[in-house]
Amino acid sequence: MASQGLTSEQLDEHINTDTFASALNIASLHKSFGNVPILKNLNLSVPSGHVYGFLGRNGAGKSTTIRTIMGITQPDKGKVYVFGQDVSRSLLCRQQIGYVAQEQNFYGWMTAKRLGEFVAGFYPNWDAKTFQQLLGRLDVPFKQKVGTFSTGMKAKLALALAVSHHPRMLLLDEPTAGMDPFARREFIEIIRDEKITGGRTTIFSSHFINEVEMVASRVGVIESGQMYFDGSLAELHEAVLCFVSPMCSGIEDQVALTFSDVEILKQYQRDNDYYVFVRAPELQSLDLPASTWKPQKLSLEDILFAMNGKSAL
Amino acid sequence: MRSILALARKDMQRVVSILVFSIIIEIIFFISYHLFLGQGMSYLISIPEFSLTFFLLIAYLLGNTLASKEHYEGTQSFVEALPIPRRQPVLVKYFCGLALLLILITAYLVLAFYLTAQSEPVDSDFFILLWIRSAVYVFSLWGFMLLINHLGRLRIPLLITLILIVITLDSSTSFEFARFGPAMLMDRGTFPFEREWPWLALQQSALVGLSCLLVTLVMASRRDGGVVELLSKPISQAEKAFMICLCIGAVVAFSVLVEDPPPEPFEFTADEVIRSESGQVEIAYLDKEYALEAQSLSDYLDKHLTDLSAAMGWESSFKLKITLDETLLGNEHTYYTSSESEIVVDVNFLSQQKTPWDMQNFAISMIHRVFRSRTDGRAMIEGRHWFLDGFSAWWVLRDERHQSDIKKTTLQASLYLQVIDVAKISAWDSEEEQLGDESFAVAYIGVAQMASRWGDQAVIDLANQSINIMAFNDVRDWWWEKRNPWASQFESALSVKWEDFVNDWRQHVQVLALGEYKETIASLSQLKAKYSIIADDGRPLRIALNVFSKGDTPKNCTYYHASLRPTEWSLYLEDMYSTNLSWPKGEQALSLNLPGIYSSGERVYFVTECYVSHLKFPVRVMAEAVVIP
Numbered sequence: 001m002a003s004q005g006l007t008s009e010q011l012d013e014h015i016n017t018d019t020f021a022s023a024l025n026i027a028s029l030h031k032s033f034g035n036v037p038i039l040k041n042l043n044l045s046v047p048s049g050h051v052y053g054f055l056g057r058n059g060a061g062k063s064t065t066i067r068t069i070m071g072i073t074q075p076d077k078g079k080v081y082v083f084g085q086d087v088s089r090s091l092l093c094r095q096q097i098g099y100v101a102q103e104q105n106f107y108g109w110m111t112a113k114r115l116g117e118f119v120a121g122f123y124p125n126w127d128a129k130t131f132q133q134l135l136g137r138l139d140v141p142f143k144q145k146v147g148t149f150s151t152g153m154k155a156k157l158a159l160a161l162a163v164s165h166h167p168r169m170l171l172l173d174e175p176t177a178g179m180d181p182f183a184r185r186e187f188i189e190i191i192r193d194e195k196i197t198g199g200r201t202t203i204f205s206s207h208f209i210n211e212v213e214m215v216a217s218r219v220g221v222i223e224s225g226q227m228y229f230d231g232s233l234a235e236l237h238e239a240v241l242c243f244v245s246p247m248c249s250g251i252e253d254q255v256a257l258t259f260s261d262v263e264i265l266k267q268y269q270r271d272n273d274y275y276v277f278v279r280a281p282e283l284q285s286l287d288l289p290a291s292t293w294k295p296q297k298l299s300l301e302d303i304l305f306a307m308n309g310k311s312a313l
Numbered sequence: 314m315r316s317i318l319a320l321a322r323k324d325m326q327r328v329v330s331i332l333v334f335s336i337i338i339e340i341i342f343f344i345s346y347h348l349f350l351g352q353g354m355s356y357l358i359s360i361p362e363f364s365l366t367f368f369l370l371i372a373y374l375l376g377n378t379l380a381s382k383e384h385y386e387g388t389q390s391f392v393e394a395l396p397i398p399r400r401q402p403v404l405v406k407y408f409c410g411l412a413l414l415l416i417l418i419t420a421y422l423v424l425a426f427y428l429t430a431q432s433e434p435v436d437s438d439f440f441i442l443l444w445i446r447s448a449v450y451v452f453s454l455w456g457f458m459l460l461i462n463h464l465g466r467l468r469i470p471l472l473i474t475l476i477l478i479v480i481t482l483d484s485s486t487s488f489e490f491a492r493f494g495p496a497m498l499m500d501r502g503t504f505p506f507e508r509e510w511p512w513l514a515l516q517q518s519a520l521v522g523l524s525c526l527l528v529t530l531v532m533a534s535r536r537d538g539g540v541v542e543l544l545s546k547p548i549s550q551a552e553k554a555f556m557i558c559l560c561i562g563a564v565v566a567f568s569v570l571v572e573d574p575p576p577e578p579f580e581f582t583a584d585e586v587i588r589s590e591s592g593q594v595e596i597a598y599l600d601k602e603y604a605l606e607a608q609s610l611s612d613y614l615d616k617h618l619t620d621l622s623a624a625m626g627w628e629s630s631f632k633l634k635i636t637l638d639e640t641l642l643g644n645e646h647t648y649y650t651s652s653e654s655e656i657v658v659d660v661n662f663l664s665q666q667k668t669p670w671d672m673q674n675f676a677i678s679m680i681h682r683v684f685r686s687r688t689d690g691r692a693m694i695e696g697r698h699w700f701l702d703g704f705s706a707w708w709v710l711r712d713e714r715h716q717s718d719i720k721k722t723t724l725q726a727s728l729y730l731q732v733i734d735v736a737k738i739s740a741w742d743s744e745e746e747q748l749g750d751e752s753f754a755v756a757y758i759g760v761a762q763m764a765s766r767w768g769d770q771a772v773i774d775l776a777n778q779s780i781n782i783m784a785f786n787d788v789r790d791w792w793w794e795k796r797n798p799w800a801s802q803f804e805s806a807l808s809v810k811w812e813d814f815v816n817d818w819r820q821h822v823q824v825l826a827l828g829e830y831k832e833t834i835a836s837l838s839q840l841k842a843k844y845s846i847i848a849d850d851g852r853p854l855r856i857a858l859n860v861f862s863k864g865d866t867p868k869n870c871t872y873y874h875a876s877l878r879p880t881e882w883s884l885y886l887e888d889m890y891s892t893n894l895s896w897p898k899g900e901q902a903l904s905l906n907l908p909g910i911y912s913s914g915e916r917v918y919f920v921t922e923c924y925v926s927h928l929k930f931p932v933r934v935m936a937e938a939v940v941i942p
Contacts, residue, residue, distance in 0.1 A: 033539075072393050073537050094396035101394060105387035107323070121319025122395045 023048040023169055023201035024069065029078035031064055031225075038064045040225040042078070046201060046218070051191075053216030053233075054205035055304065061225040062205040063102060066173040069203070070099055082169060095123055098162030102174045104154035108147025112140055112157055116164070123165035131164035138190065152183030159190065163200075170202040176211060184211070191215050209301045221304060229307065233300075240265060240277055240303045242296040247272045258293065265306045277306035316397045320405040328378050328413065335371045335417055342367055343424065355433065356425040357443070357505035363421060364450060364499045372414060372454050376462035379406045384465060384545030393538060403533045407459055407526060414451045422447055429505075439508060446511065450498045453518040456525030463529050465544030470556035477564045485786065494518040565788050579634055579650060579657045589615035593622070596635045603637060603663060610635070610662050610672060617676055617709060621683070624773050625781045631687070633679060635660055643670040644931075646678065646887065651686045658682075673709050677753060681705035689784035696799035697779045698741040703756030704776050707764065710757065719761075725754030725930055727826040728834055733759070733819040735812055739799075746883040749922060749933035759818045766817075767807055775806045839864035842921045842935040846942065847906065855910065860903040860921060860934060867923035869895045871931065874909050877916040882938060884918050896923075911941045 024046040031039040039061050046052045056062045067073040069080050071087045071094050079086055085093040106115055112135055120126035135142055138156040140149075149157065155175050162170060172191070176184040188211050191204065206212050212219060219236055221229040229236060245251065251274050255267060265277040275296070298306075346359040383389045383406075392402050426440050461468045483490045490496050494517030498504075503511070532541055548556075581597045587604065588595050589611045598607035614633060622631065632655040641647065643664030649657035656679065664670040684692040684701055692701045710719050731737075732744050732755050745752040764772045779802050784790060800811040807814070826834055842860045860870055873889040896903055911917055918938045922931040 070394055072390075091396050091398065097396075099394050101390065103387065103390075105389075105391045107327075107388050107391075108386070109327070118319055118323055119395070121315045121322075122397060124315075 022046055023050075023083060024203065025079075025081040026065070026069070027079045027081075029065070029068065029080065030076045031061075031068065031073065032076055038225050039068070039075070039078075042222070042225060042227060044220060044227055044230065046203060046220075048201050049199055050218050051202040051204060051216050053212030053219040054203055054222065055207065055209060055212055055219060056205075056222035057207060060222045062207075062222055063173055064225075065222065066099075066171050066203065066205055069171060070094065070097060095125070095165070096168045098165065098167035098170045100155065100158045100162050100170075100172045100175045102177050104151075104158045106146045106154065106157070108145060110146055111143050112146060112160075113142050115146060115157070116161065119161050119164075125165045127164050127166060130166070131160055134160040134164060150183070151178050152180075152187065155179065155183075155187055156190065159187075168200065170200050172202065172204045174205050174207070176206065176208065184208070188214055209299075209304060213300050221307070236300065236303060237298075240279065240298060240306050242298050242302065242306070243276045243278070243293040244273050244296050245276075245293050247274050254292075316395070316401065317405055320392075320397075320402055321409055324379055324406055324409045328375060328409070331371065331374050331378060332413060334374075335413075338367050338371065339363070339417060339421055343421065355505045356428040358501065360418075360422060360425055360443075360447065361499040361501045361504045364418065364447070365496075368414075368418065369454070371417065372410075372458040373462075375410050375413065376455075376458035379410055380459055380462040381465065381468065381545070384463075384541055389538070389542070389545075399534050399538065400530055403530060407455075407529070410459060411451065411455050414455050415448060418447045418451055419444065442508065442510060443504070445515070446498045446504065449515050449518045449522070450495050453495045453522035453525070456522035456529070460525040460529045460532075463532050463541050463544075465541065466546060466548035466552065467544055467556070470548075470560060474556075474560045474563050477560060481564055494521055576650065576652050576654075578632075578655060581634065581636075587611050591615055591619045593618045593631060594633045594635070597637065599637045599639075606662055607637070613672060614676055614679060617680065617712075618683070621680060621708060625777060627687075631655065631683065633683075634658070635662075637662060639663060642891075644674065645891075646675065648682075648887070651682060653687055653689070656682055656686060674750075676709045677705045680708050684780050687784075688780065688782055689786060691782055691784050691790060692780035694794060695742055696739055697802075698745075699738050699752075699756045699759065700775070700799070701780050702741075702745070702753050703758075703760035704772065704780065706753045706757035707760040707772065710761075711764070711769065722754040722757050723822075723825055724830050724833060725751045726758040727822050727830045728837060728932070729755050730819065730822050730826050733815060733822060735815050738815065742883075746936050747933065749886065749920065749936065750930065751933060754930075755822075758822055759815075762818050762821055763807070763814070771807060775803065778802055778806060836864045837925065837932055840867065840923060840925075840932065840934055844919070844935070844937070844939070846939075856907050856917070856919065856939070858903075858905060858907050858921065860923065862901055865925065866896050866901065867925045867932075869893060870903060870921055870923040870934070872907055872919065872921055874907065874917060874919040876911070877918050877938060881916075881918075883936070886920065889918070889920070913941055915941045917941060 022045045024044065026042055026044040029039050029042040029044075030037070042061070042065060044065070054062055054065070064073060068075050069082065069087060071091075074088060080088070082093050083096060087093050107118075110118065116128065116131045116135075120128065120131075132142070134140075135157070138160060140153060140157050140160065146154065146157065158175070159172075176187050179187065191202075192215055202215075204212065204215055213233065216233065218232050219229065220227055229239070231239075245254075247269060248254075251269075255264070255274070255276055259276060259278055263279045265279060267274070267276045269275075276293075342363050343359060346362060347354075347356060380403075383392075389402075393399070422440075422443060426435065426443065429435055461472055464471055479490050482488045491500065494514050497511060497514035498518055535541075581595065583597050583599070585599055585601060585604070586595055586597045587607045594611045594615045596607040596611050598604060618631070618633065621627075634655060634657045636649075636657070636659045638647070638659040639661055641659065641661040641664070643661060646658050646660040649659060651657070658679075660675060662670050662672070662675075681701060684705070692698075706722065710722065729748055729751055732748065732752075737744050738759075741752070741756075748755065760772060763775075779797075779799065782793070803809075803811045803814070840860070840862050842858065844859070845857045847855050847857050856874075858872060860867075870893075872892045872894060873886050874892075875884050875889040877884070890909070892908055894903060894905065907919075909917075916938060917940075919936075920933065921935045922933050924931050
């Protein structure tokens with residue numbers, strides 16, 4: 001609790017002098033619920049100022065990771081550093097994070113205004129003016145009871161609450177879950193707004209790949225409690241290639257012969273074509289008969305599908 | 314500090330409706346209690362009444378709103394995401410609830426104390442004592458309620474289980490809930506009057522409150538609050554079934570495992586005590602000149618009890634301890650204690666007055682009492698109750714010395730031929746109310762008839778199976794009764810249908826009633842009694858009794874009376890007040906206003922028995938339970 005008792009100015013100074021280059025550093029994180037391991041030696045580093053898309057299937061460990069960053073869940077092993085501070089030992093560190101949970105469990109009897117007053121009690125940097133402005137911009141009724149709000153409205157209110165104390169990091173834990181497509185799209189547009197996420201390290205978790213593609217500059221993929229991929233969107237796009245050939249007899253032997261020197265991630269037949277996904281960095285060693293095997297343009301979803309070798313995300 | 318204030322403001326705002334409700338309840342309770350129930354009583358007496366009723370409800374609702382609802386509605390997860398220590402919200406809730414309850418109880422106390430001070434000498438020291446008692450009570454109560462409300466879906470079943478366990482412990486062990494911690498602090502009998510500090514109760518209550526708070530804090534932080542969150546989910550059907558089984562199991566287990574501590578044996582302090590040869594009978598006879606009578610009684614009882622112990626296979630020693638009490642009538646005895654291992658009874662074995670000492674009647678009562686005590690009342694369960702009465706009488710009267718008593722008994726039985734009926738014998742308790750001691754005579758004839766047909770050993774064997782039974786005081790007793798109804802026990806022991814035997818029994822008594830005792834029976838049917846309730850200043854207060862005789866008048870009558878509690882329908886004569894009335898010479902009726910003043914709505918049981926000169930036993934003329942209008 002070394003940093004407890006510091007003023008917000010001292011906190012800023014303290015954080016500015018940290019030796020960590022990244023906004024978030026997670027080292028060897030382990031967490032189990034009962035006998036079920038959720039996080040298994042998870043390592044992650046998020047550079048400052050980026051919008052980081054955190055992808056993974058349901059149950060992959062995204063929410064547990066985010067709750068551990070928030071200090072809500074205590075890890076069994078490993079450390080989480082936010083701006084160089086160990087979150088398990090510093091409550092002030094949590095004041096630097098804005099958090100939007102998957103489900104918005106607000107007090108239904110409070111109005112948005114009263115909720116803002118309540119949350120203000122926990123953040124020295126709370127900016128009531130910003131909060132009011134944001135609610136206005138997001139069309140959230142100021143004096144209406146929160147219990148009457150729709151899911152999308154509650155998510156917008158949560159976002160306003162999360163950014164009104166000017167956090168340096170924003171954690172969005174599947175904020176669009178449960179929303180209809182229109183509300184989801186509207187929310188994504190808000191996230192893309194410079195005034196919300198601009199200059200702020202934002203970690204945006206979702207299992208909707210297109211949402212992440214729209215807002216993130218870097219992407220992390222978590223699978224079974226471990227990081228599967230961590231890099232820029234461009235790197236992810238170059239990571240996997242797909243080739244298609246018309247179906248013919250002995251195609252499996254042909255694939256084995258043609259792609260013998262590279263790692264085949266996935267192969268399958270669909271209609272009259274045969275698809276082969278290979279890891280891209282090893283592509284130079286391939287001598288492909290151009291007339292037979294044609295390269296195929298892949299979406300982020302296709303790439304992730306091929307990478308994890310299982311079902312689609 | 315800002316975060317604590319924010320949480321406190323939120324919690325207070327959330328319970329504002331409960332606060333308003335509590336204040337209204339408090340005011341209504343205070344006014345209505347002192348206006349209708351406790352009129353004329355100290356104002357302080359209503360504090361324990363309020364604390365143990367509506368205040369419990371208020372504390373529960375407060376805990377439910379602050380803790381249970383927070384988890385159930387999921388708002389706890391919103392609070393958890395705020396940058397505060399995990400235990401801070403729980404502690405804020407704890408102190409908010411504690412403060413509210415303290416304000417409520419203090420306001421009540423101040424009002425009651427102020428009004429009391431107008432008419433009673435009370436000082437500030439007494440106020441401090443009462444406030445500390447109330448505050449520590451609130452401390453323990455609120456700690457408990459907050460803990461219970463952190464148990465989510467298990468809270469109601471656990472509360473029920475806990476209440477059942479406390480009731481079981483209270484009723485079957487030496488633990489007295491009313492003398493423990495919070496209950497003792499709010500004891501109605503001591504709270505308004507006691508000026509001594511109840512240190513033990515204060516310590517126990519403080520310990521309860523502190524332990525509950527610690528458990529709550531541990532639960533709130535265990536597995537990142539996951540335990541409380543998991544419990545807050547709605548209860549499933551399977552869990553409901555499991556909890557019901559758990560409740561029943563807890564009660565059964567407690568009633569089976571927890572046994573009463575054996576009572577301390579009674580010891581005579583006087584020197585004039587005779588002990589029988591077997592050691593089963595002890596008699597304190599007060600004066601050396603009564604030693605012979607005491608010795609005679611001791612020998613007589615010892616023989617019957619020793620034989621009975623051998624016949625029933627009782628290995629554990631059983632003691633009958635008798636004290637001479639010359640103030641009692643010859644047919645009276647007063648039980649001091651009665652347990653599985655000993656009976657302590659006061660009796661006047663020197664009585665020579667209107668109701669002389671009757672040794673064999675006393676012996677019958679003691680045999681009856683031994684079975685009743687050893688089986689903890691199970692031998693008296695309807696169905697076999699008649700057999701216990703009959704067996705007790707038969708065991709004493711089968712002695713050849715009692716031929717004259719047998720004659721008296723058969724005469725008694727022949728008066729009540731109508732009782733010998735399967736349905737009436739099955740409902741022996743109500744028949745016994747009407748018959749009084751004559752019920753023993755009717756039952757005796759039945760058992761004697763049994764012995765004459767199948768022999769003494771068959772009767773003893775049947776007694777062993779049906780009334781020499783162990784009392785578990787739990788569900789096993791109920792199960793045993795279900796599996797061993799009297800009729801099937803009788804039929805399997807004697808290979809005769811129960812109904813057929815009852816017919817034989819009735820025919821046997823009928824022969825006596827129509828022959829040898831015809832005239833006596835005819836004369837007794839002339840004896841009638843009537844009661845009326847008389848008003849005093851417009852309010853019914855007394856009972857007037859009229860006994861009429863168209864034939865021979867009785868020597869005297871005895872009137873027994875006592876108030877009935879809500880669950881009682883009748884009483885034994887030994888548990889009632891009695892008044893002896895001599896029949897006025899030359900008159901055909903006895904009328905008088907009986908002692909005893911009653912209030913409207915009270916239930917009174919009264920019995921009239923008369924002694925007819927040529928009979929050696931009292932005849933029950935009337936037995937009735939009356940509600941005073």
